[in-house]
Amino acid sequence: MDVLDLSGDPVDRLVAGRREFGEFGGVNASVEISTTFTVLEAEKLPAIFNGDFGPEKGGCYVYGRAFNPTVRHLGRLLAALEGCEAAYPCSSGMAAISSTLLALCNSGDHIVASNTVYGGTHALLKTFLPAKAAITTSFVDITDLAAVRAALQEHPGRVKVLYTEVVSNPTLAVADLRALADLAHSAGAALVVDNTFTPFVVTPRRFGADVVIHSLTKFVSGASDIIAGAVCGSAAFIRSLMDFHAGPCMLLGPTMDPRVASELTLRLPHLALRMQEHGRRAAAFASRLAALGAAVRYPGLPQHPQHALMAAQANPGYGFGGVMGLDLGTPARANAFMERLQNRHGFGFMAVSLGYFDTLMSLSAASTSSELSEADMAASGIARGYVRMSVGITATLEERWRQLEEAYRFTMKLGPAAEVPYRAVKLRRTPSGAVEQLISWPSMGCGDGESLGGGGAAAAANGGGYNTVTTAAVPPTSIASVVEVLAEAATAAAAEAAAASGAAAEVKGAGKAAAGGDRVGEPHVPAVNSRPLSTPVTASPFTAGPAAHPASGGGGGGSSSTASAGLLGPQQPPPAAQVLPPAAQVLPSGAQPHALVSGGGCLGACGEGKGLPCSSCLHRGAAAQLPPPHAHGEDGPSKRRQLDAVVSEARGSGGAGGGGVVWPAVKIRRTGSSEIHYVVSAQRVPA
Numbered sequence: 001m002d003v004l005d006l007s008g009d010p011v012d013r014l015v016a017g018r019r020e021f022g023e024f025g026g027v028n029a030s031v032e033i034s035t036t037f038t039v040l041e042a043e044k045l046p047a048i049f050n051g052d053f054g055p056e057k058g059g060c061y062v063y064g065r066a067f068n069p070t071v072r073h074l075g076r077l078l079a080a081l082e083g084c085e086a087a088y089p090c091s092s093g094m095a096a097i098s099s100t101l102l103a104l105c106n107s108g109d110h111i112v113a114s115n116t117v118y119g120g121t122h123a124l125l126k127t128f129l130p131a132k133a134a135i136t137t138s139f140v141d142i143t144d145l146a147a148v149r150a151a152l153q154e155h156p157g158r159v160k161v162l163y164t165e166v167v168s169n170p171t172l173a174v175a176d177l178r179a180l181a182d183l184a185h186s187a188g189a190a191l192v193v194d195n196t197f198t199p200f201v202v203t204p205r206r207f208g209a210d211v212v213i214h215s216l217t218k219f220v221s222g223a224s225d226i227i228a229g230a231v232c233g234s235a236a237f238i239r240s241l242m243d244f245h246a247g248p249c250m251l252l253g254p255t256m257d258p259r260v261a262s263e264l265t266l267r268l269p270h271l272a273l274r275m276q277e278h279g280r281r282a283a284a285f286a287s288r289l290a291a292l293g294a295a296v297r298y299p300g301l302p303q304h305p306q307h308a309l310m311a312a313q314a315n316p317g318y319g320f321g322g323v324m325g326l327d328l329g330t331p332a333r334a335n336a337f338m339e340r341l342q343n344r345h346g347f348g349f350m351a352v353s354l355g356y357f358d359t360l361m362s363l364s365a366a367s368t369s370s371e372l373s374e375a376d377m378a379a380s381g382i383a384r385g386y387v388r389m390s391v392g393i394t395a396t397l398e399e400r401w402r403q404l405e406e407a408y409r410f411t412m413k414l415g416p417a418a419e420v421p422y423r424a425v426k427l428r429r430t431p432s433g434a435v436e437q438l439i440s441w442p443s444m445g446c447g448d449g450e451s452l453g454g455g456g457a458a459a460a461a462n463g464g465g466y467n468t469v470t471t472a473a474v475p476p477t478s479i480a481s482v483v484e485v486l487a488e489a490a491t492a493a494a495a496e497a498a499a500a501s502g503a504a505a506e507v508k509g510a511g512k513a514a515a516g517g518d519r520v521g522e523p524h525v526p527a528v529n530s531r532p533l534s535t536p537v538t539a540s541p542f543t544a545g546p547a548a549h550p551a552s553g554g555g556g557g558g559s560s561s562t563a564s565a566g567l568l569g570p571q572q573p574p575p576a577a578q579v580l581p582p583a584a585q586v587l588p589s590g591a592q593p594h595a596l597v598s599g600g601g602c603l604g605a606c607g608e609g610k611g612l613p614c615s616s617c618l619h620r621g622a623a624a625q626l627p628p629p630h631a632h633g634e635d636g637p638s639k640r641r642q643l644d645a646v647v648s649e650a651r652g653s654g655g656a657g658g659g660g661v662v663w664p665a666v667k668i669r670r671t672g673s674s675e676i677h678y679v680v681s682a683q684r685v686p687a
Helices: 010-016 042-049 069-082 093-104 119-133 145-154 177-186 235-241 248-252 258-291 307-313 331-345 374-380 397-412 456-461 479-500 635-652
Strands: 086-090 110-114 136-140 159-165 190-194 211-215 229-233 295-297 323-327 348-350 359-363 386-390 422-429 435-443 560-564 666-670 675-682
Touching: 010 069, 010 258, 069 086, 069 229, 069 258, 086 093, 086 235, 093 119, 093 159, 093 190, 093 211, 093 229, 093 235, 093 248, 110 119, 110 145, 119 136, 136 145, 145 159, 145 177, 159 177, 177 190, 229 235, 235 248, 258 295, 258 323, 258 386, 258 397, 331 348, 331 359, 331 386, 331 397, 331 422, 331 435
Parallel strands: 110 136, 110 159, 159 190, 190 211, 348 359
Antiparallel strands: 086 229, 211 229, 295 323, 323 386, 359 386, 422 435, 422 675, 560 666, 666 675
């Protein structure tokens, strides 16, 4: 490869390249979608097919699988970014890897590779290439240079490739690129480096890499909407990929669509800014988690084993990358951590891949590294509770940190099995009355300070900043049973709401039924309001007056919200009506509802469980009650019997708080087409 100027900022190389304008002078390059191209002089056709007269030599394009003007333009930009002579964009990152290795190796050749690489790469090297092409691989700890040297010497004359990632996926070990290049070249091998994690951050060509590979799907795309890859190297090597007789890209056909190439070309100019912000946030989160004692991995942390090496290899101003890792100890704790971040806070998504503008989280051992055997995973240092996090750039850093810190602190209170007494459940009821579960997350109950709907950006996405509606609940055998029972309750309650014309029941007493006495196991949940009520508002778990039910004229075109504390009470005729207050009064900012057991005592989830109303309960001893649904044939009593059965089952199991049963508090968000409900259901936790 010719010596190029690699001393400057990669941004300078990127913008110094030849600018291409659109066909009619547009500021963006045109998109050429043709699959075949016209040859104007017939006698030149043989030379074109022999590769002697291509577009770089004044000839013309011949066929889209060989090269396309739009794809070629992207290739020139990527080559400039990586300080290489040429680049070939292709259909995926795995296409780039496999094409490169097949171009460099023949049957019987050998590869030495890092033992911690992307799972798909590991499978290609360990299983596919030996079986299909008799190309074998030795896996070594890429940070152990003595082990790398020994592996290269073990197969003299056969080793054609030393393969590594700049930062290993997912453990974030950093490769010493200059030392590896020296070892590879002394053994007659090429150093192939995957730079997917660190575009702009590191330029592997500066340190002697022969070929640089990218999965453009990740940070280059930045939106998880494109599958693409690229191979960057010498002009001669890129031409070999496209050889009509033996080129892997030409003959295997991992061709990039020119429309995709155009999309990626338009994303390159702001890739540098995105990488800086990804890195800034990852560094902040990693350092703050480390201060909490978390087992966090990030090359930017001083305690990282290769921190000094990474600092020496990084281009100034681009940080240390946007990926960090966090070991939660066990898969159960890791799953609870991710569920709480995603489903409660809206912090990010449990999804594979990386480089997205929102945070992506995955349990590596169960996803992107699942191709590895138990032994390989142990050798790679991938712990079963290790979560890889590709840190996003949405919302403010401080808001995201509050969410991350809360989820981490919550998770670290859990045992290895991550057993929790509750799950907060988000349900949706459609106008037809059907109820489906949307999401759920682990919860400790009302002492957990749940902000159902997520708070912050998540709450805004859910229709507003809702406060807490959290309580103990009947412990179901599964979340599915909660959905089924609440669906039935919703149907019956809807009929009641329509028949009562939106009236709310007036209930008197301190934890006792207004009529009929107190029944064993009856749940009581205090209504919540911004001011003390001698007659607390009553609402069903799914309705709060006629506006809550589409059949009663509710919903409208806009969006409104109502919070209600629903429960089962003794069967009695509906008492005098009371108008339901506005949603803002039902659940004021800062309100913290508490669940009362039958008889008026607090369950204890709020921290004062002594069998008496706690000092911070808004309605001490007051309990709202759900009037029985009106019978429509056998429908109403049938629903009541099923609900009573669940209550009896819970009573038999000891109840969520060890001394009574409470039905879930419910939060409702209405739109014109559906209702969103938040409940907290108790879990059976093994003794």
